[in-house]
Amino acid sequence: MFPSLAFGWMIWTRHRLGLSLCAGYWLLMLILTNTLPVASFSPAILPFVFGMPCAAVFGYLVGILSIGLDARLESRESGFPARLRTLPLRTWSLVGWPMLWGISLLALAWLTLSCGVLRPAGIDHAVLIWLPALMFVVILAWLQALVWSPFPLPGLRLFIVGPLIGASVIVPQLLLEKFGIDEALVYGLLAIQLPAAYLTAAFGVSRARRGDVPHWEWPGWPTWLRWTSAVTVGRPFVSPARAQLWFEWRRCGFGFPLLTAGYFLLCLPMIPWFAQAYELVGPSGSPILPPLLQEIDGLWLALVGLLWWPLLMASACGLEIGRLPGRDRTRPLSSFLATRPISTAMLVRVKFETAALSTLASWGVLLLAVLLWFALGGKAAEMMASFDVLRQRHPPGPFWIGLALLIAGSIVLTWLRMVESLWLGMIRRGWATLGALLGFGSFIALIGFGHWLAKSPEYWQTFADLLPWLAALAVALKGLAAGWSLRILRRRDLVPSSALRWAILIWIALAGGLFGVLYWLLPRNMAALSTLVLGIVLLLPFTRLAFAFLALDWNRHR
Amino acid sequence: MIATGSSPIVIDMQGVTRRFGATIALNNICLSVPRGCVFGLVGVNGSGKTTLIKHVLGLLRTETGSVRVFERDPVADPVNVLSRIGYLSEENDLPAWMTVAELIRYTRAFYPGWRDDYAEELRQSFGLEAGARIGTLSKGQQARAGLLVALAYRPELLVLDEPSSGLDPLVRRDILGAIVRIIADEGRTVLFSSHLLDEMERVADYVAMIDKGRIVLSAAMNDIQASHRRLTLRFEQARSQPPALAGALAWEGAGHEWTAVCHGPIDEVRAAVSASGARIVEEHGVGLDAVFVARMSRPSAMAQAE
Numbered sequence: 001m002f003p004s005l006a007f008g009w010m011i012w013t014r015h016r017l018g019l020s021l022c023a024g025y026w027l028l029m030l031i032l033t034n035t036l037p038v039a040s041f042s043p044a045i046l047p048f049v050f051g052m053p054c055a056a057v058f059g060y061l062v063g064i065l066s067i068g069l070d071a072r073l074e075s076r077e078s079g080f081p082a083r084l085r086t087l088p089l090r091t092w093s094l095v096g097w098p099m100l101w102g103i104s105l106l107a108l109a110w111l112t113l114s115c116g117v118l119r120p121a122g123i124d125h126a127v128l129i130w131l132p133a134l135m136f137v138v139i140l141a142w143l144q145a146l147v148w149s150p151f152p153l154p155g156l157r158l159f160i161v162g163p164l165i166g167a168s169v170i171v172p173q174l175l176l177e178k179f180g181i182d183e184a185l186v187y188g189l190l191a192i193q194l195p196a197a198y199l200t201a202a203f204g205v206s207r208a209r210r211g212d213v214p215h216w217e218w219p220g221w222p223t224w225l226r227w228t229s230a231v232t233v234g235r236p237f238v239s240p241a242r243a244q245l246w247f248e249w250r251r252c253g254f255g256f257p258l259l260t261a262g263y264f265l266l267c268l269p270m271i272p273w274f275a276q277a278y279e280l281v282g283p284s285g286s287p288i289l290p291p292l293l294q295e296i297d298g299l300w301l302a303l304v305g306l307l308w309w310p311l312l313m314a315s316a317c318g319l320e321i322g323r324l325p326g327r328d329r330t331r332p333l334s335s336f337l338a339t340r341p342i343s344t345a346m347l348v349r350v351k352f353e354t355a356a357l358s359t360l361a362s363w364g365v366l367l368l369a370v371l372l373w374f375a376l377g378g379k380a381a382e383m384m385a386s387f388d389v390l391r392q393r394h395p396p397g398p399f400w401i402g403l404a405l406l407i408a409g410s411i412v413l414t415w416l417r418m419v420e421s422l423w424l425g426m427i428r429r430g431w432a433t434l435g436a437l438l439g440f441g442s443f444i445a446l447i448g449f450g451h452w453l454a455k456s457p458e459y460w461q462t463f464a465d466l467l468p469w470l471a472a473l474a475v476a477l478k479g480l481a482a483g484w485s486l487r488i489l490r491r492r493d494l495v496p497s498s499a500l501r502w503a504i505l506i507w508i509a510l511a512g513g514l515f516g517v518l519y520w521l522l523p524r525n526m527a528a529l530s531t532l533v534l535g536i537v538l539l540l541p542f543t544r545l546a547f548a549f550l551a552l553d554w555n556r557h558r
Numbered sequence: 559m560i561a562t563g564s565s566p567i568v569i570d571m572q573g574v575t576r577r578f579g580a581t582i583a584l585n586n587i588c589l590s591v592p593r594g595c596v597f598g599l600v601g602v603n604g605s606g607k608t609t610l611i612k613h614v615l616g617l618l619r620t621e622t623g624s625v626r627v628f629e630r631d632p633v634a635d636p637v638n639v640l641s642r643i644g645y646l647s648e649e650n651d652l653p654a655w656m657t658v659a660e661l662i663r664y665t666r667a668f669y670p671g672w673r674d675d676y677a678e679e680l681r682q683s684f685g686l687e688a689g690a691r692i693g694t695l696s697k698g699q700q701a702r703a704g705l706l707v708a709l710a711y712r713p714e715l716l717v718l719d720e721p722s723s724g725l726d727p728l729v730r731r732d733i734l735g736a737i738v739r740i741i742a743d744e745g746r747t748v749l750f751s752s753h754l755l756d757e758m759e760r761v762a763d764y765v766a767m768i769d770k771g772r773i774v775l776s777a778a779m780n781d782i783q784a785s786h787r788r789l790t791l792r793f794e795q796a797r798s799q800p801p802a803l804a805g806a807l808a809w810e811g812a813g814h815e816w817t818a819v820c821h822g823p824i825d826e827v828r829a830a831v832s833a834s835g836a837r838i839v840e841e842h843g844v845g846l847d848a849v850f851v852a853r854m855s856r857p858s859a860m861a862q863a864e
Contacts, residue, residue, distance in 0.1 A: 246664065
């Protein structure tokens with residue numbers, strides 16, 4: 001086999017399941033967009049149906065094509081797989097083929113998407129077709145170069161990856177949009193980075209092959225801060241649970257707040273542009289926002305839209321908190337952790353607490369970001385004026401209570417979304433991942449269905465008649481799953497009976513409280529009581545929380 | 559099965575069978591480990607040693623049979639069982655992001671009997687830097703760190719799953735030293751698996767040999783040494799095949815002279831040799847290594863027929 005083909009075969013055999021799923025999704029989108037009247041869809045729906053899954057697919061592709069999924073970015077060592085470094089190939093070839101495969105596949109993926117999906121959807125502009133394609137391949141090429149190159153200091157790679165990739169993409173865009181530079185020149189600026197990235201990668205890999213890696217050290221702590229004692233350092237933990245909480249927090253707790261901070265650093269300066277986007281109207285000239293939101297100022301909408309970031313990302317971060325520190329799928333939980341003398345219930349409870357800490361820290365970051373925006377954004381007076389207008393339109397009691405509940409509810413909902421996905425991170429089974437993907441696909445399909453229904457008033461009555469039955473069926477299924485999980489929890493004595501009783505009582509209290517608040521806040525004609533009750537029962541997780549205990553128990557005692 | 563006399567049983571496995579798909583990893587295992595002994599598990603790779611140890615730790619749920627450690631089910635009651643066990647695995651999957659000091663601080667929270675002075679003594683004797691990250695330590699140093707946190711609370715039962723695998727002689731010496739320390743504490747028990755049979759021979763009181771999920775030999779080390787002999791036999795006439803000799807586990811040789819590793823009362827073996835028309839020209843005891851090779855190289859049908 002030729003080396004060029006061998007590299008392609010290597011990528012395919014290692015990631016064939018993921019690549020097949022991506023290809024299947026691509027095909028599905030091509031079929032749907034060329035058979036459904038996508039061009040008539042509201043712009044608000046497209047990001048949900050296409051945007052988020054596509055972003056996930058491109059993120060996945062960039063990850064696997066960087067040929068460094070197993071690399072530890074914070075280490076100084078090269079992330080280029082050691083088994084490849086000893087192949088009897090010259091470095092230019094060893095680096096060139098995987099890079100060429102990567103950028104070719106990524107460019108092909110984007111061009112298929114843009115020509116097969118965006119054009120039928122009515123987006124047919126050269127800048128939107130070619131510029132993103134070039135940006136994607138430049139991102140990948142730099143990522144490969146930086147992951148494959150050894151660094152003299154641990155952690156240095158992390159400081160360089162973000163700014164370098166960000167600058168390589170943002171600078172050409174700024175030149176294009178702000179300074180009106182010719183498109184051809186911008187394309188040239190992007191394209192010239194490819195050979196630069198290749199040379200960097202080749203230089204790095206050749207050093208890694210020779211073992212020629214400088215070994216520097218970060219400046220040490222001042223002597224008076226340095227740890228001098230060995231075992232007596234740090235106060236002992238007051239309990240095993242507290243030690244475990246420290247372990248979980250250090251392992252993955254601050255990833256969510258850090259992501260939130262990074263997101264806001266990038267997005268806060270762009271609030272004015274987002275605000276303009278919210279003032280867009282749909283193809284028929286009607287506003288794209290629902291009536292409830294039309295009275296809110298665009299700046300506020302943009303800010304609140306950004307504030308929902310933790311809510312959107314909570315599930316993914318919950319997966320990470322739930323993920324067990326194991327070696328691979330056959331040994332998902334490390335024997336070190338599995339043999340700690342702590343109950344499975346306590347291990348799960350600590351993960352719930354880590355999620356709570358992570359949620360609070362993220363919302364704390366978010367609060368700081370908002371304060372920063374008010375202080376530096378130059379829009380504080382304008383926004384406060386529009387807030388006053390909004391406040392005066394509503395009775396003070398429901399307004400303030402509603403606002404407080406919205407904030408508290410968002411925090412609680414963020415936590416709930418984190419903990420409800422813990423089990424999926426813990427279970428580490430292929431069928432569970434597939435099930436989650438199908439669930440996500442169903443969610444996307446449901447949004448598409450909702451959009452179709454909104455445009456088909458002749459079916460509204462039929463749907464309204466069916467809705468309570470569908471909801472009742474879903475509640476019955478949920479009840480069955482909850483009963484089954486409770487039965488196993490009791491049979492295996494995983495959770496004390498008293499704790500189970502408390503959990504059920506808290507769930508009922510939460511559901512009752514939520515019902516009371518919604519009944520008080522929502523207009524009487526908005527939803528039937530039965531629909532409200534069924535909706536609340538479906539919204540509040542129970543079975544998925546119970547699954548967390550079962551999943552951990554399953555992997556701890558296989 | 560080990561005859562235990564009056565010593566209480568620390569580990570009791572009865573009729574434990576475990577399958578992974580079509581593979582039978584453990585096949586009707588019955589094993590009792592008395593308190594205060596060093597119990598060695600021997601077997602080729604994939605014979606079921608680690609699976610057995612995982613059942614002891616409660617990391618695997620029994621499909622059939624029962625496992626009791628300190629008279630408790632390690633799956634149903636992990637807290638009370640694991641708090642009395644120190645465990646060092648071959649994988650040694652300590653969290654790479656922790657420093658040695660953090661590892662000590664974290665681990666001691668789980669064990670009320672943790673002794674800081676002993677942990678510090680071990681850390682210094684192992685040459686572990688408190689501020690060093692686990693992930694940056696060599697394999698041997700990581701094993702030492704794992705040993706430190708497995709020993710510092712003086713567990714009642716120390717479980718070592720091929721702890722010396724791939725380690726240099728100095729680290730192996732530390733591990734053996736740990737076993738000796740545990741033995742010095744009266745009433746403590748060690749269960750360890752290893753391929754290094756000379757080390758096992760030095761420290762083990764009992765040995766169980768596992769082959770294809772079955773225990774093919776389980777006895778006190780002294781009994782094993784006493785009941786196995788290597789005999790060199792001379793036949794009057796050259797033979798192309800060794801004779802069928804009761805108690806012979808393995809044969810080597812050709813022509814007039816054959817050497818056998820035999821098992822059983824020596825008088826009965828000698829009588830069988832005479833009956834086969836041969837005479838014994840050399841006879842001496844064998845080490846665990848020779849017994850292991852003799853038993854593991856036998857066809858499984860012969861082993862099961864015994």
